[in-house]
Amino acid sequence: MLKHQICAVLLLMEFKVLVAAQSSCPANAGVPGSPGHNGSPGRDGRDGFPGPNGEKGDPGVGAQGPPGKIGPAGPAGPAAPAGAVGPKGQKGSPGPQGTAADINLITKLQLDIKKLTDRLSGIEKASRFRIFRNIGGKYYVSDALTANYNDGLKFCANAGGRIALPTSKEENNLLMSLHAVLGSSYIMIGTTDIQIEGTFVDMHNQPLTFTKWKKNEPNDYRGSEDCVAILTDGEWNDVKCNSEWHVVCELQM
Numbered sequence: 001m002l003k004h005q006i007c008a009v010l011l012l013m014e015f016k017v018l019v020a021a022q023s024s025c026p027a028n029a030g031v032p033g034s035p036g037h038n039g040s041p042g043r044d045g046r047d048g049f050p051g052p053n054g055e056k057g058d059p060g061v062g063a064q065g066p067p068g069k070i071g072p073a074g075p076a077g078p079a080a081p082a083g084a085v086g087p088k089g090q091k092g093s094p095g096p097q098g099t100a101a102d103i104n105l106i107t108k109l110q111l112d113i114k115k116l117t118d119r120l121s122g123i124e125k126a127s128r129f130r131i132f133r134n135i136g137g138k139y140y141v142s143d144a145l146t147a148n149y150n151d152g153l154k155f156c157a158n159a160g161g162r163i164a165l166p167t168s169k170e171e172n173n174l175l176m177s178l179h180a181v182l183g184s185s186y187i188m189i190g191t192t193d194i195q196i197e198g199t200f201v202d203m204h205n206q207p208l209t210f211t212k213w214k215k216n217e218p219n220d221y222r223g224s225e226d227c228v229a230i231l232t233d234g235e236w237n238d239v240k241c242n243s244e245w246h247v248v249c250e251l252q253m
């Protein structure tokens, strides 16, 4: 044990002597050692920050491309304002005289146009009535009016016609057929013997060319039958002019 304590004291003394010697006595520089070997390369560094924008480049000089497709039509523009009416032109020179054939053709066309116009006018008049039937060149028309002879005359004259008067079996049958439509028993027809008893005439005071008298008619019953009506079977009877019967007018085409 003592041995160890002595050794420790000696070591401590040696250390103090060494320190005192280093701090108070300059030592001689030693010989430099030889350079060491190069170390191995270091690891890659991190990416740096982005640099500033460069200057704007010069414009390109590429070749012109082909024309594009035609685009869709645009909306219509506003209408141009109407121009002022120009001055009246001079009268032209007369044309060459037409040939006789031309004149005949024009005359014929004018007549055809008049016929068509008259026919159209007649159809228009007939169509205003509730009932209208065509036969040949005439229309029988009616609004189912009942009236005495004088009022019937006025009614048909105002319609542009006259009281119906059949001038053939066909016309008589057509007029007779209107009984079913009118619900009538007597239809007045346009003939009288007012001027000369026993002589029946039409609206133009002309003798009748067609009649369909019932047996024993006209009888001028009690001397007071000067007008005529057609019965449901198509036969005729003379009747009083102030009696009111269905009126049918005829319109000539």
Ligand SMILES: [Ca+2]
Pocket (backbone or CB within 6 Å): 193, 197, 198, 220, 223, 224, 225, 226, 227, 238
């Ligand atoms: Ca009579």
Ligand SMILES: [Ca+2]
Pocket (backbone or CB within 6 Å): 217, 218, 219, 220, 221, 225, 237, 238, 239
């Ligand atoms: Ca009679």
